[in-house]
Amino acid sequence: MPTLNDLLENNRRWADKINQESPDYFPTLAKQQAPEFLWIGCSDSRVPANDIVGLLPGEVFVHRNVANMVVHTDMNLLSVLQFAVDVLKVKHIIVVGHYGCGGVKAAMGNEKLGLIDNWILEIRDLYYSKSKMFKGLNSDEEKHDLLCELNVVKQVSNLCHTTIIQDAWDRGQTVAVHGWVYGLKDGRVKNLNVTVNDKNQISEFYRLED
Numbered sequence: 077m078p079t080l081n082d083l084l085e086n087n088r089r090w091a092d093k094i095n096q097e098s099p100d101y102f103p104t105l106a107k108q109q110a111p112e113f114l115w116i117g118c119s120d121s122r123v124p125a126n127d128i129v130g131l132l133p134g135e136v137f138v139h140r141n142v143a144n145m146v147v148h149t150d151m152n153l154l155s156v157l158q159f160a161v162d163v164l165k166v167k168h169i170i171v172v173g174h175y176g177c178g179g180v181k182a183a184m185g186n187e188k189l190g191l192i193d194n195w196i197l198e199i200r201d202l203y204y205s206k207s208k209m210f211k212g213l214n215s216d217e218e219k220h221d222l223l224c225e226l227n228v229v230k231q232v233s234n235l236c237h238t239t240i241i242q243d244a245w246d247r248g249q250t251v252a253v254h255g256w257v258y259g260l261k262d263g264r265v266k267n268l269n270v271t272v273n274d275k276n277q278i279s280e281f282y283r284l285e286d
């Protein structure tokens with residue numbers, strides 16, 4: 077296992093390498109950031125946003141929490157979202173779940189884990205409400221994979237129902253919300269093709285009008 081000193085040494089090497097290759101890189105970035113992407117992913121250490129999609133510092137705005145949740149009363153998420161949409165004017169918001177997610181797994185079982193059980197309760201609700209979809213599946217892995225995907229789809233919807241996204245669309249801003257799932261086993265991202273970029277794509281029930 078690396079020590080803390082190893083991390084600092086790694087950092088020095090990394091910064092030196094970038095400074096040598098492009099001396100303007102850090103001074104330019106220090107002045108402003110203009111990322112086009114907001115990544116909402118899981119806190120899992122195996123799902124590092126920049127690395128997976130080959131983006132450099134400055135290219136993706138990131139919010140991560142356990143099980144990549146979009147909870148409407150989460151001030152942290154809402155603040156990130158509002159800043160990304162209203163100020164940075166990101167073009168794409170990507171909810172990135174991952175197969176093998178411990179948060180999703182916990183929501184499928186009955187083991188008491190503590191505070192976290194409240195955080196993932198929405199995933200348990202989702203599992204319960206979509207139980208019919210799981211009937212034909214044989215293995216626990218298939219069920220888990222499906223819930224990981226359904227959770228991403230749900231969080232995409234949750235994003236689109238916020239005032240922040242709807243206000244952006246109302247003023248004609250271009251912003252699309254996407255759902256992906258990352259595979260820990262192969263490092264590949266699967267696009268769930270649930271992109272929403274227009275208010276007409278969301279249920280009328282959730283549309284807010286002036």
Ligand code: CO
Nearest residue numbers: 118120177178
């Ligand atoms: Co996870």
